[in-house]
Amino acid sequence: MSEMTHYREVWAPRPPRTRLMVWFAWLLLVALFVYCWQVMTENTIWAFVSDAPRQAMDIGSRMVPPRWGYLPELLEPLWDTLNIATLGTLGGIVMAVPVAFLAARNTTPSARFLRPVALFIIVASRSINSLIWALLLVAIIGPGLLAGIVAIALRSIGFVGKLLYEAIEEIDTKQVEAVSATGASSVQVLNYAIVPQIVPTFIAIGVFRWDINIRESTILGLVGAGGIGLKLQSSINVLAWPQVTMILLLILGTVVVSEWVSAKLRRAVI
Amino acid sequence: MTEVTYADTWRRPPQIVKRRAWRWGLAVGAVIYLMLALGTIDIDWQRVVVGLERGQRFVAGFLQPDFVSRWDDIAQGLIESLTMTLTSTVVGILISVPIGIGAARNLTPPPVYLVCRGIIAVSRSLQEIIIAIFLVAMFGFGPFAGFLTLSFATIGFLAKLLADDIEEIDERQAEAIAATGASWWQLINYAIQPQVMPRLIGLSLYRLDINFRESSVIGIVGAGGIGATLNTAIDRYEYDSAGAILLLIIVIVMLSEYASGYVRKFLQ
Amino acid sequence: MLQIDSLSKTYRTGDKALTDISLSVPKGQIVGLIGPSGAGKSTLIRCINRLVEPTEGRILLGDSDLARLGKRPLRRQRRRIGMIFQEYALVERLTVMENVLSGRLGYVPFWRSCLRRFEPHDVRRAYALLDRVGLLQHADKRADALSGGQRQRVGIARALAQEPELLLVDEPTASLDPKTSRQIMRLLTEICAERKLPAIVNIHDVPLACQFVQRVVGLSAGKVVFDGDPSTLDETALSTIYGADDWHAMQQESRDDDEAESALRLVGVGT
Numbered sequence: 001m002s003e004m005t006h007y008r009e010v011w012a013p014r015p016p017r018t019r020l021m022v023w024f025a026w027l028l029l030v031a032l033f034v035y036c037w038q039v040m041t042e043n044t045i046w047a048f049v050s051d052a053p054r055q056a057m058d059i060g061s062r063m064v065p066p067r068w069g070y071l072p073e074l075l076e077p078l079w080d081t082l083n084i085a086t087l088g089t090l091g092g093i094v095m096a097v098p099v100a101f102l103a104a105r106n107t108t109p110s111a112r113f114l115r116p117v118a119l120f121i122i123v124a125s126r127s128i129n130s131l132i133w134a135l136l137l138v139a140i141i142g143p144g145l146l147a148g149i150v151a152i153a154l155r156s157i158g159f160v161g162k163l164l165y166e167a168i169e170e171i172d173t174k175q176v177e178a179v180s181a182t183g184a185s186s187v188q189v190l191n192y193a194i195v196p197q198i199v200p201t202f203i204a205i206g207v208f209r210w211d212i213n214i215r216e217s218t219i220l221g222l223v224g225a226g227g228i229g230l231k232l233q234s235s236i237n238v239l240a241w242p243q244v245t246m247i248l249l250l251i252l253g254t255v256v257v258s259e260w261v262s263a264k265l266r267r268a269v270i
Numbered sequence: 271m272t273e274v275t276y277a278d279t280w281r282r283p284p285q286i287v288k289r290r291a292w293r294w295g296l297a298v299g300a301v302i303y304l305m306l307a308l309g310t311i312d313i314d315w316q317r318v319v320v321g322l323e324r325g326q327r328f329v330a331g332f333l334q335p336d337f338v339s340r341w342d343d344i345a346q347g348l349i350e351s352l353t354m355t356l357t358s359t360v361v362g363i364l365i366s367v368p369i370g371i372g373a374a375r376n377l378t379p380p381p382v383y384l385v386c387r388g389i390i391a392v393s394r395s396l397q398e399i400i401i402a403i404f405l406v407a408m409f410g411f412g413p414f415a416g417f418l419t420l421s422f423a424t425i426g427f428l429a430k431l432l433a434d435d436i437e438e439i440d441e442r443q444a445e446a447i448a449a450t451g452a453s454w455w456q457l458i459n460y461a462i463q464p465q466v467m468p469r470l471i472g473l474s475l476y477r478l479d480i481n482f483r484e485s486s487v488i489g490i491v492g493a494g495g496i497g498a499t500l501n502t503a504i505d506r507y508e509y510d511s512a513g514a515i516l517l518l519i520i521v522i523v524m525l526s527e528y529a530s531g532y533v534r535k536f537l538q
Numbered sequence: 539m540l541q542i543d544s545l546s547k548t549y550r551t552g553d554k555a556l557t558d559i560s561l562s563v564p565k566g567q568i569v570g571l572i573g574p575s576g577a578g579k580s581t582l583i584r585c586i587n588r589l590v591e592p593t594e595g596r597i598l599l600g601d602s603d604l605a606r607l608g609k610r611p612l613r614r615q616r617r618r619i620g621m622i623f624q625e626y627a628l629v630e631r632l633t634v635m636e637n638v639l640s641g642r643l644g645y646v647p648f649w650r651s652c653l654r655r656f657e658p659h660d661v662r663r664a665y666a667l668l669d670r671v672g673l674l675q676h677a678d679k680r681a682d683a684l685s686g687g688q689r690q691r692v693g694i695a696r697a698l699a700q701e702p703e704l705l706l707v708d709e710p711t712a713s714l715d716p717k718t719s720r721q722i723m724r725l726l727t728e729i730c731a732e733r734k735l736p737a738i739v740n741i742h743d744v745p746l747a748c749q750f751v752q753r754v755v756g757l758s759a760g761k762v763v764f765d766g767d768p769s770t771l772d773e774t775a776l777s778t779i780y781g782a783d784d785w786h787a788m789q790q791e792s793r794d795d796d797e798a799e800s801a802l803r804l805v806g807v808g809t
Contacts, residue, residue: 040354132500188643282635
């Protein structure tokens, strides 16, 4: 086997330079993590942390059994919560559709001015959580359902707008070309070539967001924006842990049901 | 040969709900629901009018944000948020990987699968803010509770998507590696990891983004970060400071989205 | 009828797609446009109804110069030009009838098209056209439920619904099997003959073109290199259009296709 001798016996998956870079990147990440950890835990009182298991046991023992008798009182707030989610989703969709058409590269009337504005609306709405929107709106228009609905709607614009404008940008341009070749006006092209292509995605996005909004609207009451979160807030304030358990169970049930409904609806559309 | 006559009206056939009665029923149901739902909103118009004036002040504050007068609080909040985001994402990923592998039906025996899927289900069904309430009650106020909250939420998100990914891998590649006599660990390393790694990295970056956005919320219930600062600013009706904080959040989210897009392109 | 004068198209990247093309198509003539891929066949056809903006030259349809029209007049002129696309370009999620009626969009106000309330004679004509292309019973189906050949027939009906004075046909058979291709070409030529419609058919299959068209125009690298009767299209002409090597390879391929088809016919499947 003398002819085999000039093959190398060392093999590495990457050239040495790249390997060095990769190691350096990992090192950097670890260093950054350690540094962040130091900064973050600077003011942490470790006595509380070590006490946490005992606290957890304590709260846990107080939480069971749930107070089943509290359930009837929760039905009306639950109905409010569902309304916040549904009306908020509808409002958000109504506002998101024009924004999406302004933001999509192939339908925007002016790529120079309107598109950046639309994209900013989408980013702004997406970066700010609905709870923060609710916090602001409660301060502005007062506590109640309306603040919750508007908060959900404002947060939904970004989500629906982003997914929708991406869907618009991905449509089949040949169908658009074919319809405009018949001499159709731009609204007619929108109506005949663009809208039919995005309707299924649009419905799926709406239902998906509704599902998310049900979850989010359950906690809006924490800042005073109505719904079942109000009950949660007041129960926590008076340390009525069995009631808290009951509320959490109800929320869990609602979320499971809404997830099931939205999955069914989406399957029906596609 | 006779002249054929064609109909001169045409109606689009219904596409989704085929039965006429059902269509009417659904429409009427929707209208009734809307009326009932809108009826539950009682609007205090006087309050709204007062609010409009405040709304104007908020918009003005947003347009002319004040970064200076509360800068110390804002900087402190931002540092807490950013450190919380990074540490919780890293820890979350480290825990999600084993749980994700454990929750993949094609790799693990049923008992492990059920336990891992259970952990994922609990983490996903509870809102971050509710988890934060409990963790603050247990661990005291401050970013440490926030860090735990975000880590826990990360597990539910990443482990689920990772597990679903692993379940959808190309079985033939795994079979080919298994056929060489590879052990379970070697199988993971040679057949599974190459297939799911790119998406895992993408999802981790995406989660980093989400964690930052969430870190701005959980402060409201005392778990530290920029949310606490924001909450205080709004409580004191300091809309110009609030506007500054919101703008900072938006800018950071935009930057991180841009950066993660760049990193993803670089890795591919 | 259609008169193209020294048409040129240069893309923004500087690539010259068409150089100084002049062509005139009289009423009732079917012109087959052949050439290798990248020769500019599609660009030429798209320049005529300005789906692609020409850089220079005139396109006269009757007496209006299409190359110089503003947005609104262009829409009016587009109504006069029916276009049939490669891979059909139907709106997949609309019904067959809506696709045919979309040929009337340039003639009806927005509210009518939006409510799908077309005028009675439009609807009647749409039904008649669907009958002509043999799809009357499929009117209420969604376009994506049809087979390739059926979809292309809907595409033809849509173009005819415009009552065009000129047909532009871009690779009508590109995604169809040989037998359906022939059927579609036959339908197209019959319809053009019935209505004395001129047509420009961009087609990559030379034998198919020779079988159905009255005149062949050969494009190579954006220039017209052949223009004449299909019978005068000989080896030398084809070699100038396609380049010698490519032409021989194509010949071999089409012979294989024919053999396969005649084999099918022998077993009694192809007919």
